[in-house]
Amino acid sequence: MSNSVALSVVRNRVNNRIRNWDSGSGKNAFDVLEVDEAIASAYIRYAAFLSAPHAFSASALTISAGSTFTLPTTAVVVSGAEYAANVKIQLVSTGEFLDKISAPEMDALRNAQTTIPASRPDRFSLYVDNAGAIKGFCYPAAASAEVCNLWRALLPDDLRDAANMSAAVIYFDRLGVEALVIETAASLLARMTDADLETRRLNPNVVPLWQKEARGMLYQDAVNRAGLEGRPFRERVVR
Amino acid sequence: MAVLTYSEIETKILDYLVANVSTDAPLTSGVTNEIGRFTNDAYRIVREISGGRIRKAPSSVLWTGAQLNTGTLVGDVTDIAKLLHVYATTQAPIAVTTCGTTNGSADITHGSAGFLAAIVAGWHVSGTGIPSNTLVDYKTSTGAMTLTSNATATGSVTLTFSPTDGPIEPEKVELARIQWLRAQGGTGATYAAPIMYAAVRGASPGGTDVNKTVLEYYPGTTGYYFPAHYDPQMVPLDATITTPDVNDVESADIAFLAARMLVHHVNRADLADGLTLMLSEGTRLGLERREKAMLDAAQDR
Numbered sequence: 389m390s391n392s393v394a395l396s397v398v399r400n401r402v403n404n405r406i407r408n409w410d411s412g413s414g415k416n417a418f419d420v421l422e423v424d425e426a427i428a429s430a431y432i433r434y435a436a437f438l439s440a441p442h443a444f445s446a447s448a449l450t451i452s453a454g455s456t457f458t459l460p461t462t463a464v465v466v467s468g469a470e471y472a473a474n475v476k477i478q479l480v481s482t483g484e485f486l487d488k489i490s491a492p493e494m495d496a497l498r499n500a501q502t503t504i505p506a507s508r509p510d511r512f513s514l515y516v517d518n519a520g521a522i523k524g525f526c527y528p529a530a531a532s533a534e535v536c537n538l539w540r541a542l543l544p545d546d547l548r549d550a551a552n553m554s555a556a557v558i559y560f561d562r563l564g565v566e567a568l569v570i571e572t573a574a575s576l577l578a579r580m581t582d583a584d585l586e587t588r589r590l591n592p593n594v595v596p597l598w599q600k601e602a603r604g605m606l607y608q609d610a611v612n613r614a615g616l617e618g619r620p621f622r623e624r625v626v627r
Numbered sequence: 628m629a630v631l632t633y634s635e636i637e638t639k640i641l642d643y644l645v646a647n648v649s650t651d652a653p654l655t656s657g658v659t660n661e662i663g664r665f666t667n668d669a670y671r672i673v674r675e676i677s678g679g680r681i682r683k684a685p686s687s688v689l690w691t692g693a694q695l696n697t698g699t700l701v702g703d704v705t706d707i708a709k710l711l712h713v714y715a716t717t718q719a720p721i722a723v724t725t726c727g728t729t730n731g732s733a734d735i736t737h738g739s740a741g742f743l744a745a746i747v748a749g750w751h752v753s754g755t756g757i758p759s760n761t762l763v764d765y766k767t768s769t770g771a772m773t774l775t776s777n778a779t780a781t782g783s784v785t786l787t788f789s790p791t792d793g794p795i796e797p798e799k800v801e802l803a804r805i806q807w808l809r810a811q812g813g814t815g816a817t818y819a820a821p822i823m824y825a826a827v828r829g830a831s832p833g834g835t836d837v838n839k840t841v842l843e844y845y846p847g848t849t850g851y852y853f854p855a856h857y858d859p860q861m862v863p864l865d866a867t868i869t870t871p872d873v874n875d876v877e878s879a880d881i882a883f884l885a886a887r888m889l890v891h892h893v894n895r896a897d898l899a900d901g902l903t904l905m906l907s908e909g910t911r912l913g914l915e916r917r918e919k920a921m922l923d924a925a926q927d928r
Binding site for chain 2: 413414416419420421424425428547548549550551552553554555
């Protein structure tokens, strides 16, 4: 299922689908930036439907002596790490995974203790601070610095953060790429004026049709991922 | 039927006006005289109706100053009617020494296989004895190639080969779009190569830079050359250029249209309708469309 494609390829497919091919004459309905923005926006929207990609980073986190830590934002992806739901922390020293607990549970453990007992942490909780950083508490507090491996779910890249957007990589398999192309084309076509549509011999009635096609493929892609990851995925059959 | 020369066109005009006489001729013949002026007027109209032509030029010919600029290039040619395609490439011109040229021949040779693989058909060629706008027609080996024009001198010379297109074709946009992007610092997306351009006509105080083009491109990435394809302006017929740049049917239309324009000068207005009927359908429809646009103030889309 591993696949990737450069944004420039997706751009060309989108332009081909909406017949946006008058680059030399200056009569394109949308210029390169507009099409790329639409792709980048659709990519983030669609990636949100799919299970988040995960990354394993050895020794990526050090819990200093104490009970607080901040998850790193440096990157495993071009945009810098922004976290989705799943985070696992493993102590390098013992190989043990810390249990993830909720913030109220952590509060209950820390309640009425002016000094958190220091030992080797075996559980942690996370919260998002007012600057958007992912911070956490561990319990017990770390008696000394603990280097940890991180297994984390990350939000997909914002393609606009790439050093060269034309070469930005879209990490979708072929179902996802096709869905992205069709959805982006539909969104651009919906914005065309009557004159643009007439010039390109396009019928705006295809917009809902394309959107339905795209979302059908995206749904199937999500099913495939869920199956790969061994997660249940409910399908509803409507009679 | 071959494309008519000016002399043949003039003969036709006089024939159709029943004015092909040597005594008391009502019109002054010759390309620089009365008939010649009306012929060039008709030529301009027919050429415009017939559509554009394409000339391929390298960056070094089109733009002045440093080729590896940062967002703006000033043009160096004055015969651009319309830019058709602009390309961006990192391929620099290639100078090849000891190229063998022969006067009157389009074949050039290189004894040491110096025509590198990068030099391919369509590349521009310049150097001693090579006429302007000469391209590589085809290359038979790294030691021999044929150009689109004959050399005008024999010798062992240095020739410069330059690409006339490139792997990147930036998109043509309005200047306002580029100016907005520059003012706003872009949209947060970064591109390693130019992705769009606008071409504007530069002002020409004193008339020394008439019709030169200024190319604004975004982003203003360094390291790129900008070859282009363009529709060249019309070159009027004169003592040197005796064949119009049209096809055979259109060259006949030049004669009919010029004669049509001259009927009142020979008091033969009765011939006007007949001459109009002799125009080819393409030219006739083009004239009708122009007339309609003028009368209705309609824009020809």
